[in-house]
Amino acid sequence: MDRFVDQLRVRSEPRPLREPTERERLRTAFSRFPTGVCVVAFEAEGGPRGITVNSFTSVSFDPPLLLVSIQRSASSHDLLLDRPFSVNVLGSSQEDVAWHFAGRPNASPVWIEGAETPRLAGVLAWFECTPWAHYDGGDHTLVLGEIQSFSSRRGDPLGFNGSRFTEISETVLGREHLI
Numbered sequence: 001m002d003r004f005v006d007q008l009r010v011r012s013e014p015r016p017l018r019e020p021t022e023r024e025r026l027r028t029a030f031s032r033f034p035t036g037v038c039v040v041a042f043e044a045e046g047g048p049r050g051i052t053v054n055s056f057t058s059v060s061f062d063p064p065l066l067l068v069s070i071q072r073s074a075s076s077h078d079l080l081l082d083r084p085f086s087v088n089v090l091g092s093s094q095e096d097v098a099w100h101f102a103g104r105p106n107a108s109p110v111w112i113e114g115a116e117t118p119r120l121a122g123v124l125a126w127f128e129c130t131p132w133a134h135y136d137g138g139d140h141t142l143v144l145g146e147i148q149s150f151s152s153r154r155g156d157p158l159g160f161n162g163s164r165f166t167e168i169s170e171t172v173l174g175r176e177h178l179i
């Protein structure tokens with residue numbers, strides 16, 4: 001009986017088929033940094049388009065700038081450069097929207113016609129930007145936008161941690177006043 005249990009244990013333990021590559025190890029290390037999830041949206045080829053990103057970073061207040069890092073191999077890459085775009089911060093109930101713009105289309109997203117560029121309905125925050133600059137970022141391009149208008153509301157953000165979507169709880173009321 002004990003031998004049977006031992007055999008079961010040996011069989012059920014996940015064993016890697018091969019050693020992870022350097023790229024996979026780096027991806028795993030990057031994934032230890034939890035982030036929110038955004039959709040970068042813009043108008044191209046006669047309609048609204050979007051790409052899911054977690055590389056959103058606030059950059060500057062004066063002038064108001066933000067940054068997203070876009071992989072060169074994405075079909076959005078060449079279309080996005082030098083166009084107005086919006087960054088839409090997703091709420092925890094918008095995982096399907098994140099998948100939609102990450103290559104797994106599902107129920108159509110609800111678009112809003114912004115002043116500069118299309119944006120998405122129901123998000124926690126949005127920023128409409130005009131192109132500011134872009135910089136070489138290896139196999140990505142760092143795209144900076146100058147914020148022309150923005151808005152935000154309270155709510156739980158969608159998070160990305162350890163290569164999985166997760167829900168981030170809104171800051172406990174009061175805690176932010178301690179900072």
Ligand SMILES: Cc1cc2nc3c(=O)[nH]c(=O)nc-3n(C[C@H](O)[C@H](O)[C@H](O)COP(=O)(O)O)c2cc1C
Pocket residue numbers: 037050051052053054055056069070071072073074075076077098101102103160
């Ligand atoms: C949570 C999450 C975060 C992502 N972050 C980025 C990112 O910061 N930059 C990027 O270029 N792609 C990112 N991607 C991958 C793109 O969303 C994905 O490759 C997309 O299908 C590209 O679409 P396109 O080729 O139509 O432009 C992310 C995907 C997910 C699910």
